[in-house]
Amino acid sequence: MQHTFDFAPVLDAWPALLQGALQTLKISGISMALGLCLGIIFMLMRMSPVKAVSAVALAYIEVIRNTPFLVQVFFIFFGMPSLGITLTAEQAAILAMTLNCAAYSAEIVRGGVESIRKGQIEAGRALGLHTFDVYRYIIFRPAIRAVYPALCSQFILMMLNSSLVASVSAEELTYVGQSIDAETFRSFEVYFVLGVIYLALSQFFSIVLQLIGKAYFSYPTK
Template sequence: MYQLNFEPVFNNLDLLLYGAWLTVRLSLIAMVLGLVVSVLGAMAKTSTMPFLRWLVGVYVEVIRNTPFLIQIFFIFFGLPAVGVSMSPNTAALVALVINVGAYGTEIIRAGIESIPQGQIEAGRALSLSRMQIFRYIVIKPALRSIYPSLTSQFIYLLLTSSVVSAISANDLASMGADLNAKTFASFEIYLVLSVMYFVLSLGFTSLFAVIRRFLFTYPLGR
């Protein structure tokens, strides 16, 4: 019978904790940049310019209908053929931002289109510009309605980030793979990694819950 031995894991726990920090940092940066891409994409998707709507639509459909692993391989291995080279960490960040931006665009677009047309007409009656209407009338209620879906997508991004280890980017999964190659304690290492990803997911879920209360409940968020 197999005997559990967590000694190799505990002896290298600092390595795994460092990998967890790298994953958190990578995910947070990708979430912030991905949110910016999502908002801009949603604005373009709901604009009155047909070409812009078509261009963003193509971007969204291409990303949503291709595997993330292929996307990151294309960025890291494919783009150097046309003179665009990136480090593994940079390629991982770019791939994550592009991926979450496509999904976030559709989520935010749905929130924007849920805003009653009467509110937008009221803004126009007050001579507000399109940007002012978007800022003061549209984006806050839209984000409130789609916040659970958007943050769920961000949690999925955190878990998906483990794929970047395929191009040797530094993250928790990569550190675990390196440790496994040294110790061959596969069962124990990947069991601990599963627990660590679970804890990170719970941590981000709690963070998003606090942000939601601040933005949409407390007076400062109104």
């Protein structure tokens, strides 16, 4: 059987694909930002001297990191309604991605915070900085700067993982691809095009995150 490649029907659907790519950008961007904030809260809990608080954070982080994202999505989308919480597919997707991102960010940022020398914090206090400013300028900024590359690759992995939320019919790039596939039966061409778009998206994220890093973390260290 000779297959003739025909990309035309797939490429004709470019407005839908563009829409899907933007949707992927949107849900990934939101989840990254929320996930990082939530992750910092979990990290603070994890480093808390109160054993119970630290244990809760540890349990959360380990459960998320040791179960598949797909199962987490199913758990939230199909399981939550039985607790009386009904979410749209998009809300469930953003919630699952945020919770997932938070666990990984917490661990990555903790690595950075642990690398901050105690003398730095003491020096800050001695200079009369408020606790908030000590956290902001002496702990978080250098800590996140130190682990920024790891954080970026985790964010990009998250963006790629967002393809799984198509399975609960949240409308993003993969979902759009699957509907084009269902209409045109050009499966191979569809997934080829999706692969190219995702590749472009991950390059895009990589560049944007680097620029953000440059803007926020370019200050002299010595």
